[in-house]
Amino acid sequence: MEAITNFSVRIVQRYLPSAFVLALILTAIVFVLGMAAGGETPMAMAGYWGDGFSKLFKFGMQMTLVLLTGYVLAMTPPVQKMLTGLTHLAGSTRQALVITIVTSFVCYYLNWGFGMVAGAILAREMGRRVAVHFPLIVAAAYGGELVRGPSSSIPLVIATPGHFLEEKIGLVPVTETLYAPWNIAMTVALLVLLVLFFMVQKQPAKIDRLQIDETEEAPESVLDRSAMSPSDRIETSRMPTLFLGLLTAAYLLGQVFDGSFAITLDTVILIFLALGLLLHRNSASYLKAAEKAVAAARGIIVQFPLYAGIAGMMTDSGLVTQFSEAIISVATPTSFPLLTFLSAGLVNFFIPSGGGQWAIQGPIMMEAAAALGADPAQTIMAFTWGDGWTNQIQPFWALPLLGVAGLSARDIMGYLLIWLAISGVAIGGTFVLLSMMG
Template sequence: METITNFSTRLIHRYLPSAFILALLLTAIVFVLGIFVAGQSPVQMVDYWGTGFPDLFKFAMEVSLVLLTGYVLAMAPLVQRMLSWLAGHASTPKQALAITIITSFVCYYLNWGFGMVVGAIIAREIGRRVAVHFPLIVAAAYGGELVRGPSSSIPLIIATPGHFMEESIGIVPMSQTLYAPWNLLLTGMLLLALLVFFLIQRQPEPIERLEDAGTGPEPHRATPADAPVDRIELSRWPTLLLGLFILTYLGQQFIRNGFSVNINIVILSFMALGLLLHHDAASYTEAVKKAIGATHGIVVQFPLYAGIAGMMTGSGLVTLLSNAIISVATPQSFPLLTFLSAGLVNLFIPSGGGQWAIQGPVMMKAAYALGADPAQTIMAFTWGDGWTNQIQPFWALPLLGVAGLTARDIMGYLLVWLAISGVLIAGTFVLLSMMG
């Protein structure tokens, strides 16, 4: 395993382009496939790209705010002390990796946005205190991103009355998908495999450590010499009142809707806690300035992937691929092929809900025609959508922004983890088909 991982790491360092260049290469690949496979003209492909380009503007802003508000919260003095306490329980590299993996995996399971920020923050904090190879611990923090939990968009969509496919597939409860016994067992197996894989890694020499001190801005206390407007800026009350205002709104939402967490709830929760835990508005805004640089990859690259999705959808490439899979599928092999095809399309359309809207109706129609298990097909699609996130920098950008690394630094480890997790997930669907 060490030999394989070392080879993968060297391969990635030598040949993987930056996340931005990779997005441009994927754009070129889809453009060419649209012309020569889907039979579209270059002008049409350009038009599809331009039409799709703005589709992720809202989502890019949401993800940027998740990252920014989470980063600012982590810089609050109380959170810094809490993270120091947690990191203090790790005195060896293996303990550091285990704490990082379990913490990030659980947070990713609860909510992908929560896990995305917490995983990066805990990796940073432990990376500052323990002599562990920093790219290794950041890769370990990201490895749990593939887990599918209560915030997974696809099972949530098809379990919600009134969803866009209700007439054809009805309502599929989450007890048959996310909370099916076999799926919970698979989730536990993946956590165990993730722990084993990273704990057996030998650290390279020399160890690449995190140099950033990671401390938040020092608060400036108001003095009588300050102007009245400065004293307001340095007062505790403006941020305290706004934080309580947001928490009141969140409390009302939980009373009305139960403990239902979406990306907007995550943003508001991080924002409220950040406002309450920073000393004043000056401290909070200074933390925002430091955090905002971490969002640059999201702002630039998410629209590029929206353009790629526009070309994939407009040209019909997604439907062509889905039909090619269906043409060779049997009732037993269909969930496995669904998993693999969803993973492939995810490289070009890295958005679960968006991919399901395009590819889902075709796959579910085929599942019913073949007599394949609908719930297993849905979960196969869901796992495929998350599986190839391990080698898709789109979802790693927020974590890399907090960590201050590039995709090339961690993808060598994740490429091997992709293979291991793929065998576990694919093997599960093979066993399910054999059982019945």
């Protein structure tokens, strides 16, 4: 395993382009496929790309704010103290890896946006204070991103009255999907496998540690407010950030009391915003941390629209439908769940949006499941797990984590490529076993 992983790391570091260049390569591949397999003209493909370009603007802004508010929260003195306490629990490299993996995995399970930032921040602090190869612990923090928990959109949509497939498949309760005993058992098994995989990794002879920014370590100096101008006094006052933080907290508490609160990207942003405002000393301190966070978010800002354009070309040219129908044509009742898992994983590499992918592939897959006599709940979960599985090697989803860590995709993808294979065997094998058991 160690030799295989080391080989994978070397290959990826040597040949994997940057996340931005990879997005351009995928754009070119889909552009050509649309003409070759879909029979589209170059102008038509350009139109599909342009129509899709803006469709992830809202989502891109949400992810930018998740990263920004989470990063700013991590820079507050109380959170720094808490993270330092966690790092002190790690007396060895292996303990640091286990703490990071388990913490990140649980956070991802609760909400993937929260897990993305929490895992990245914890890995960053471990890298600052523990003698661990930094790309290794960042990869370990990202490995749990494939888990499908309570915030997984597809099972939640299928369990909601009025969803667009209700007339065909009815309502499928989450007790048969997310909270089915076999799904919970597989989730726990994946956590164990993830820990074991990174535990057996041997650190390179020359450890690449995170370089500590001394300006982040320096405590804020005591300000002489008597010598300040009125505007400076406002900027260094506690009151503006305290007011906005309390206002945000009041809104969230109101949702809790009236029963409308739910963990979504928007609420994660508001929670991070409220805590960051309340825990920073003043607006000047908050904005200083935000300046660094904006630099970390540059990959999201630039690349999310590119993937939206790719999704537009895949959808409007009919490539997704052609691929799904090709998979179905060779499926059997036993192989169908596995093929659903694999097809969702492959399409996810080009359309990294679970809800959007389900809207395109879902009707086709569910009709095929009915024709083959496959279990609807298992088909839904096979699709859901496939949608998350290839996130391990899709830099699109790693951008927030890489932004916090200050690494590039090639630094961690060597480890994640092997974890992709291990987790794929575990998840795919589970669906084969379930289909054989009937």
